[in-house]
Amino acid sequence: MRNIPGVTCVALIISVLVNILGSHGGKILVFPVDGSHWVNMNLLIKGLHARNHNITVVRSTSSWYVKEKSIHYTSITIPLPEVISIEDQDFFVSFLQKMLEIQQGGASVLAFISFYWEMLTSLSEIHRQASQLVVEMFRNALLMQSLQDTQFDLVLMDPGLPGGVLVAHQLQLPTVFNVRWITSGEGHFIVAPSPVSYVPTSGYAVPDKMTFTQRAKNMFHYFLNICIDTFVVSPHYNRLCTQYFGPDTNFYHLLQSIDIWLMRVDFVFEFPRPTMPNIVYIGGFQCKPSKALPxxxxxxxxxxxxxxxxxxxxxxxxxxxxxxxxxxxxxxxxxxxxxxxxxxxxxxxxxxxxxxxxxxxxxxxxxxxxxxxxxxxxxxxxxxxxxxxxxxxxxxxxxxxxxxxxxxxxxxxxxxxxxxxxxxxxxxxxxxxxxxxxxxxxxxxxxxxxxxxxxDKPLQPLDSAFFWIEFVMRHKGAAHLRTESCKMPWYAYHSLDVISFLIVSVLAVLATVAAMFHILCCRPCRTRKLKQE
Structure with a gap:
């Protein structure tokens, strides 16, 4: 690709500045998700390690991609009472086989319903198992004290399995998400306005220019995702929030209060949509020039x-x-x-x-x-x-x-x-x-x-990720980039209280006018009637 000289010069200057700013070493606690997600997280870890940061990765004993020993990080291995299903290499293979049987029409309606009930049950079980990592960490007083004494600068995590959010809250550490997917679907839906009239919902493959039928189905999928998150996934984490932080702490609000969202999205590929100042787009950050083949x-x-x-x-x-x-x-x-x-x-x-x-x-x-x-x-x-x-x-x-x-x-x-x-x-x-x-x-x-x-970017996605991770470390968070929406009740966020007040006010005015009109119109009639009598 032919580069514009000015853009190339700017990119080089920014890259040098980023390296200078990132030359100091920090301490980063990482909560990854196993499988293909680890490929992305491991790339960030290697880059941060090369920039003199000290990385500690939290893993379970059943992890199959996240190795216990590495030259790029030290690990904390948490023994769990049972293996997290998602960390079983055959879990998705078995799931695919059942899904193909359903799609090929080889199953009855009863089998279809049974499969989706099993899918929701499995989803709930995965998050119940994953939440146990938090329980095991909080029960280990020596481990938590060690984490506290280490004085980490930052928590970096993949919120696909979001237990690390609770640990970060306990340690009072700023947090950065390496994210595309969260418990309720695509990450934008929890942190940015997402009008379902033109923003396709997670799990429903449609363009951003939808017909009426598609918009109706899109809204249905949106509410379905909310229901699944509210009744299937979040209860496991809200239970821990109540147990360890009290009834006033809401897991959903903890997710919304994250400092920086490193979103694995590029709008060259993604449909345009509303965004927020604490979302940084790093889609394709794992891409690099090819090397010679064997x-x-x-x-x-x-x-x-x-x-x-x-x-x-x-x-x-x-x-x-x-x-x-x-x-x-x-x-x-x-x-x-x-x-x-x-x-x-x-x-x-x-x-x-x-x-x-x-x-x-x-x-x-x-x-x-x-x-x-x-x-x-x-x-x-x-x-x-x-x-x-x-x-x-x-x-x-x-x-x-x-x-x-x-x-x-x-x-x-x-x-x-x-x-x-x-x-x-x-x-x-x-x-x-x-x-x-x-x-x-x-x-x-x-x-x-x-x-x-x-x-064609002034700063490559991987360099952008490093800059914002280190930005949060330097400034002990990025609260100035977060909106107050995470502190608002749902009815206030959607202005339902204001709308209700305005409707009641308008109705009250109309009722008053109608009553006055009734009085003014009816009084002469009564007067004439009395005179006639």
Whole structure:
């Protein structure tokens, strides 16, 4: 990409200033979420460690990504009475298999209701288990005293499992969220105005320009999310708030009072929406220039000639796809002239072509940055989407769970992706989608435009994250950027009390006028009647 000299100069100056300001070392307590979320948090930890900060990570004994020993941080391992379900590697695979059965129509209405009841029960159980980490920490007086004595400067956390908010409140420490998702869905909905007339609700994949029916469904999903958070998730944390801080402390208000929200969003990709001064946008902060491929992989890529390469990764969830679906995908790959590198776990698909290389792991970012890669078949995870945008590679989308449907819809609306329903996938349908993306130059040109917009910033997202983390450390918080909304009751926030007062006042005035009119009109009539009598 060609840079404007002035912008480049400003970026260099800001980068130098950020490094100078961040040269002092601080003490940061980190509460991560395991799984793919850890990839993002670990990147911040490594960068903060390189900037001379001392990092302490709180993990459970069942953590499978968050290792106990690292050169970048020291860890505090909390033994829990039971494993948090979300930290079980097979949890999402099992969940996907059940979801696919429902979507394919192979289950009765009773089975459908049973599945969603089981899903809500599992969600409640996950947060009950996660809240036990707070209980175990608070019960350990020596640990809490040690944390107090360490005099941390900051708590950095992923609020997907938000127990660390209570610990930060107990230690009276400023807090920064590394966030996209919270207990009630997308993070904006708890901290910024989110009109559901044009802001799609978490879990409902629609554009920001909605029809009446879509707006009605969007509002329904919004209230459904509120109900789930109010009655399924938050009670586990509110119970702890009452137990340790008294009845006046509300968990929802603790979330709203966070100093800085590092939001993993870029409006090149996200729909425009209202925001707040303490939200910092760092979407794509994990993206970086590609490095050279391992020699064997480079040799395979070069063997593709002018046709190029298609890469595919559905993460670990591919293990949950039936062999019938993966075999349809393999059959389609076998019919294209491009070479294919497919990150695949589990049973080998049938009809696998000679042009397809199955691997258990691949350097995804480095492959996406390779000039011979022509398309990316992806499930729509946020990390993969931003890497595709960064490198300008168009996408064939196979969304499986959660926000993947919304992510790929946004990309499709921008003309940079073709999205398929995995439950209705056939080899010919998948082949047609591949050919559309490979042969229609508009997909690549649209994605390259997004890439130019995404890269054109005075300060790169990762540097912005470091600046604001250290800003909070230097100033012991960022209270001046928070609104008073977190201290307002819901009826005052929505001005329902004012609206009610105005309605009553108007009705009172109208009633008074009507009464006076009645008196004035009726008095002459009574007078005339009396005279006549």
């Amino acid at each position: 020699s064997d992989l480079e040799e395979f890529v070069q063997s593709s000639g002018d046709h190029g390469v298609v890469i595919m990764s559905l993460g670990t969830l591919v293990k949950g796809l039936p062999i019938e679906i993966t075999s349809e995908i393999a059959a389609a790959f076998a019919q294209i002239p491009q070479k294919v590198i497919w990150r695949h776990l589990g049973e080998q698909p049938k009809k696998l072509g000679n042009n397809t290389l199955l691997v258990h792991w691949m350097p995804q970012n480095d492959l996406l940055g390779h000039p011979k890669v022509k398309a990316f078949v992806a499930h729509g995870g946020t990390n993969g989407i931003y890497e595709a945008i960064y490198h300008g590679v168009p996408v064939v989308g196979l969304p499986l769970l959660f926000d993947q449907f919304e992510n790929l819809l946004r990309l499709e609306l921008r003309g940079a992706a073709k999205v398929l329903d995995v439950t209705k996938l056939t080899s010919q349908g998948f082949l047609q989608a591949l050919q559309d993306v490979l042969q229609d130059p508009s997909y690549r040109s649209n994605m390259e435009r997004l890439s130019r917009l995404h890269r």
